[in-house]
Amino acid sequence: MAGAGLLTACGGDGGKPTLNWYINPDGQDTLASIAERCSTDEYDVVTQLLPASATDQRTQLARRLAAEDSSTDLMSIDPVFVPEFANANWLLELPADTIDDDTLQGAADTVVWEDAIYAAPQWANTQVLWYRRSLAEAAGLDMSEPVTWDQVIDAAGENGGTVGVQANQYEAYVVWINSLIAGAGGEIISDTEAGRDATVEIDSEAGRDAAAIIQKLADSDARQPDFTVSNEGTTLAYMYPADGPGEFMTNWTFVYANYQGLIGDGEGQISQDEFDDLGWARYPQTVEGEESRPPIGGIEIGVGAYTDEPDFAREAALCVTDEQAQEELAVNDGLMPSRSSVYDSDALQENFPTDLLALYRDSIDTGAPRPKSAFYNQISVALQQQWHSPEDVDPETTPARSADFVTAVLEGRALL
Amino acid sequence: MSTVTAPATKDGVNEKKAVPPDSDRMKAENRLGQRLVAPALALMLLVTAFPMLRSLYLSLFDYSLTAPDEREFVGLQNYITALSDSALWLTTLNTVFIMVVTVAFELVIGFAFALVMHRVVFARGLIRTSILIPYGIITVVSGFAWQFAFSNTNGFVNSWLPFLDSTFNWFGQYGSAIAAIMVSEIWKTTPFMSLLLLAGLAQVSEDMVEAAKVDGATWLQRMTKVVLPNMRAAIMVAVLFRALDAYRVFDNIFVMTNGAVGTRSVSFLTYQQVVEQFQFGIGSALSVLLFLSVLLIAFLIVKLFKVDLASARQEK
Numbered sequence: 001m002a003g004a005g006l007l008t009a010c011g012g013d014g015g016k017p018t019l020n021w022y023i024n025p026d027g028q029d030t031l032a033s034i035a036e037r038c039s040t041d042e043y044d045v046v047t048q049l050l051p052a053s054a055t056d057q058r059t060q061l062a063r064r065l066a067a068e069d070s071s072t073d074l075m076s077i078d079p080v081f082v083p084e085f086a087n088a089n090w091l092l093e094l095p096a097d098t099i100d101d102d103t104l105q106g107a108a109d110t111v112v113w114e115d116a117i118y119a120a121p122q123w124a125n126t127q128v129l130w131y132r133r134s135l136a137e138a139a140g141l142d143m144s145e146p147v148t149w150d151q152v153i154d155a156a157g158e159n160g161g162t163v164g165v166q167a168n169q170y171e172a173y174v175v176w177i178n179s180l181i182a183g184a185g186g187e188i189i190s191d192t193e194a195g196r197d198a199t200v201e202i203d204s205e206a207g208r209d210a211a212a213i214i215q216k217l218a219d220s221d222a223r224q225p226d227f228t229v230s231n232e233g234t235t236l237a238y239m240y241p242a243d244g245p246g247e248f249m250t251n252w253t254f255v256y257a258n259y260q261g262l263i264g265d266g267e268g269q270i271s272q273d274e275f276d277d278l279g280w281a282r283y284p285q286t287v288e289g290e291e292s293r294p295p296i297g298g299i300e301i302g303v304g305a306y307t308d309e310p311d312f313a314r315e316a317a318l319c320v321t322d323e324q325a326q327e328e329l330a331v332n333d334g335l336m337p338s339r340s341s342v343y344d345s346d347a348l349q350e351n352f353p354t355d356l357l358a359l360y361r362d363s364i365d366t367g368a369p370r371p372k373s374a375f376y377n378q379i380s381v382a383l384q385q386q387w388h389s390p391e392d393v394d395p396e397t398t399p400a401r402s403a404d405f406v407t408a409v410l411e412g413r414a415l416l
Numbered sequence: 417m418s419t420v421t422a423p424a425t426k427d428g429v430n431e432k433k434a435v436p437p438d439s440d441r442m443k444a445e446n447r448l449g450q451r452l453v454a455p456a457l458a459l460m461l462l463v464t465a466f467p468m469l470r471s472l473y474l475s476l477f478d479y480s481l482t483a484p485d486e487r488e489f490v491g492l493q494n495y496i497t498a499l500s501d502s503a504l505w506l507t508t509l510n511t512v513f514i515m516v517v518t519v520a521f522e523l524v525i526g527f528a529f530a531l532v533m534h535r536v537v538f539a540r541g542l543i544r545t546s547i548l549i550p551y552g553i554i555t556v557v558s559g560f561a562w563q564f565a566f567s568n569t570n571g572f573v574n575s576w577l578p579f580l581d582s583t584f585n586w587f588g589q590y591g592s593a594i595a596a597i598m599v600s601e602i603w604k605t606t607p608f609m610s611l612l613l614l615a616g617l618a619q620v621s622e623d624m625v626e627a628a629k630v631d632g633a634t635w636l637q638r639m640t641k642v643v644l645p646n647m648r649a650a651i652m653v654a655v656l657f658r659a660l661d662a663y664r665v666f667d668n669i670f671v672m673t674n675g676a677v678g679t680r681s682v683s684f685l686t687y688q689q690v691v692e693q694f695q696f697g698i699g700s701a702l703s704v705l706l707f708l709s710v711l712l713i714a715f716l717i718v719k720l721f722k723v724d725l726a727s728a729r730q731e732k
Contacts, residue, residue: 059691066481088482169676195483229588374483378693412478412493415503415685415702416693 017309019045019316021074022061024299025052027333031076031320034328038319043312045074045320054078054171058377065090065304072304073313074320077119079110079300079369080171080376083192086113087374092303092310094120094317106296106367107338113372114193118302120321121338123329125297126283126363127179130255132239132246133279135161146292148285149180149213152248156222163222164235164249167214169388172232174370174380175295176250177387180210182293182368183286188383189406192373196410200403202383207399209286214393222248228389239278240270250283252297253360256352257334280356282363293368298338336360381416382409468707475701481694494701503685504702508709511681514594515662515713518601522658523651525602526609533610534617551607559671562600563587566672590678597679600668605661609654616650617643652721659717660710682706 023031028049035045050057058081064072065085077085085091094117099108107121129152136143139155156163166172178188186206192198201207217223224247226234236258238247249255259278262270283294301321303313319325323345326337331347342348343361371379386402387393408414438446475494479487498504533544550558565571566586574582586592620643628638644651666683673679675688686706690699 055692062481062694084482088484195486229585375480378695381693412490412695412698413497415498415501415698416688 016041017043017312019043019073019307019309019313020071021045021047021076021301021316021320022050022072023047023076024050024054024057024078026299027329027335030328030332034320034325037324038316043309043316045316050076054081058084061085062088062090065306068306069304070306070308073307073309074317075302075304076122076299077302079107079296079298080372080380082111082119082300082302083113083372084374084376085302086116086118087195090302090305091118092305092307092314093118094303094314098318102339102341104338104340104361104364106364106369107298107300109369110296110298110372111300119300120302120317122299122301122321123326123335124338124364125252125295125336126360126367127175127250127252127295128359128363129248129250129281129284130239131248131279131281132161133277135159135245135248136279138245143279143281146282146285148288150216150288152284153213153217153220153222156248157220159245161222161245162224162238162247163217163220164224164230164238164247164251165217165227166231166235166251167227167388167390168229168231169384170231171380171384173388173390174383175297177210177214177383178370179283179293179295179368180213180286181206183283183290184209185287185290186210187371189371189373189379192371195374196412198371198373198375198410200406200410202406203400203403206286207403208395211387211393211395211398213286214387214390215395218391218393228391240274246277253336254334256280256356280359282359291366293366294363296364296367296369299335336364338364340365375410378409378416379406382406385416471700471703473700474696475698475704477697479695479697481696490697494698495705498698498701498705504682504705506678507680507682507685510594510678511663511665511683514598514601514665514681515659518598518605518662518665519655519658521598521602522606522609523655526606526654527613529606529610530613530617533614547610548607550604551611553604555604555667556671558600558604559668562596562603562668563672566596587673588677593673593677593679597665597668597672600672601662601665604668605658609658612654612657613647613650616647616654619650620646648721652717655721656714656717659713663710663713664706682709 021031021035028047032047035047039045050060057076057078061072061075061077062085065088082091094111096117098117098120099111103121104124106126107124111117111119111121129147131143133143136155139159139161141147141151141155153163155161165176167176181188181202184206186201186204186209188200188202190199190201218227224230224235224238232251232254235247235249235251236255238244239249239259240246240262256278259270259275262268263272263275264270283292285292301317303310303317307313321338323337323339323342326339326342327345327347329335330337330342331351337343337348340361343357348357370376373379382405383402386405387398392398405414409416476489476491477487478490478493529547533547536543553561566573568574568583568585571586573586574580574584584592586596624642624646625638628642633641664683665681666687669675669679669681669684670687675684680688682702683706686699686702689695689702693699
């Protein structure tokens with residue numbers, strides 16, 4: 001792969017420059033066609049594939065950028081790594097009009113670091129509450145109104161259903177914890193631009209509220225058998241189980257297309273009626289009456305600091321994130337736009353239920369980004385170690401203990 | 417037998433000058449030799465000494481790759497942090513546990529394989545090759561293969577073990593996860609052990625074994641009184657190599673559990689600090705500590721075997 005990157009970089013010598021765009025595997029065919037469209041008479045844009053996991057993508061990009069690799073022109077990055085990369089001076093600043101009023105707030109937040117813009121939002125991801133309409137009905141839960149985690153866990157537990165979350169020791173577990181805490185009006189850490197001197201806030205009422213919900217689910221009948229090692233994939237199976245009424249599940253936007261693709265008569269497939277029973281609602285509230293803060297994910301396009309063609313690369317970064325690109329990614333690959341206006345386009349309205357699009361747009365606009373810190377990875381791993389296993393989470397001890405540990409790790413007093 | 421041949425000298429001429437003065441030609445040849453070796457020596461220093469000194473230097477800083485401007489000299493603070501952290505001691509304990517168990521199993525199984533390879537009379541090449549195959553497989557591949565074997569969704573181990581539930585998750589808790597890691601480790605490196613022991617077996621003079629046989633020694637007596645004592649050097653080399661290798665265990669842990677449920681080794685902990693967290697300061701301090709502990713283990717094993725050799729001779 002490194003060899004391929006070098007070859008293409010060298011191939012640009014003498015003639016038209018070639019811009020390498022390091023992409024993650026989601027929607028790679030669409031991304032390749034976007035790259036072709038964004039190539040001009042002055043330069044070509046070609047895609048280079050990164051590994052599948054976000055951690056490996058970060059490691060590979062960081063190695064290249066730390067070595068001042070001039071062939072890394074454009075890169076697709078996970079939002080949580082933007083501050084880390086920007087702080088290390090690995091990203092070039094982008095023009096102020098990269099984001100505007102049309103950019104959804106959750107996506108716009110993630111690309112700003114120390115009052116400057118370091119990446120262009122391409123697509124945005126969020127979690128909603130997916131559920132079986134029949135299960136909610138049996139439980140007498142009015143899903144047209146906001147629901148709380150307590151209600152969801154009770155409704156599932158009392159009616160033979162389950163609640164699907166991501167609680168393995170990995171990044172998505174922190175995604176859950178972060179949204180639970182933000183939903184109670186708190187945050188994991190504040191003053192993150194102070195770097196290692198940021199203030200750890202997890203030992204708070206909001207932290208205890210979050211821990212109480214995790215503890216409640218761990219002790220509930222609604223808990224899934226693989227709860228402690230659950231991820232985005234494992235929880236999918238409980239929506240249409242062999243027996244039982246199904247589940248409530250918080251999960252990303254890919255879920256809709258996933259179940260849609262299962263419609264059929266074969267083994268492991270679902271009927272049209274069953275698919276029609278799939279419901280969606282806003283992410284559950286941590287505290288009754290307080291608006292929930294759904295998770296934010298997605299991909300941002302950054303420009304490498306050591307590129308030989310900074311102007312072309314900036315131009316290309318804006319081109320691969322334009323409205324047409326966002327529309328194609330949504331229609332072809334189910335990767336949702338970070339611009340509000342794209343949700344109104346005919347192509348999207350044809351492909352997705354209108355209320356689902358509105359729910360996505362609203363969730364991304366009001367979601368809770370994870371802490372924006374140059375040391376995010378350390379904060380995340382420290383939390384994972386302290387809050388896993390979810391069976392041992394206790395509101396009285398876990399938030400306090402994890403606050404001490406995150407502080408110690410940030411101050412360089414403890415090993416991860 | 418060796419005591420008869422060792423001090424043999426041809427004539428009295430050599431005895432007069434134990435250390436003859438170097439002739440001019442000798443001196444010139446020595447100088448030429450030194451000059452010829454110098455480039456290789458310089459290259460070796462560059463590729464081995466430089467990274468070691470560099471990490472020694474980096475270990476004195478609070479240095480994160482992602483915050484290069486905040487690099488600051490902290491003296492021995494990284495070492496104090498690492499040594500006073502229970503994470504380091506727990507991973508060290510786990511690493512020593514893996515090392516002791518795997519080397520013990522490999523020594524016993526490897527010796528049995530070495531005997532088979534040494535004594536086999538038919539299909540010699542085929543049998544030797546099949547014993548050595550696991551060693552030719554990349555450790556990461558072996559790790560994946562065993563991970564699939566132990567998996568509770570598509571593995572076969574659960575269905576082969578009658579006392580286990582078919583949904584038993586081997587990687588869910590420490591005991592079973594570390595067992596799976598060690599099985600992969602033992603399977604992969606036992607052939608290496610048997611290869612080294614085979615070399616030792618080949619050095620044991622057949623005459624001595626024959627003589628013991630004629631004297632009426634049983635198979636067990638021939639093994640313990642003749643064969644094993646005469647291959648002590650080979651055993652020591654095998655144990656030393658494998659122990660140092662096992663202490664640096666990384667691949668299987670990385671593939672099978674990624675360090676979860678307390679299965680981290682010292683190498684894995686170091687990898688996490690340097691490669692995952694980009695914390696070059698504390699990570700370098702850990703690499704230096706890892707290097708020192710490998711030295712210590714090598715020293716201990718060498719010492720241990722020397723004591724053994726001496727006491728064994730006194731027994732004789």
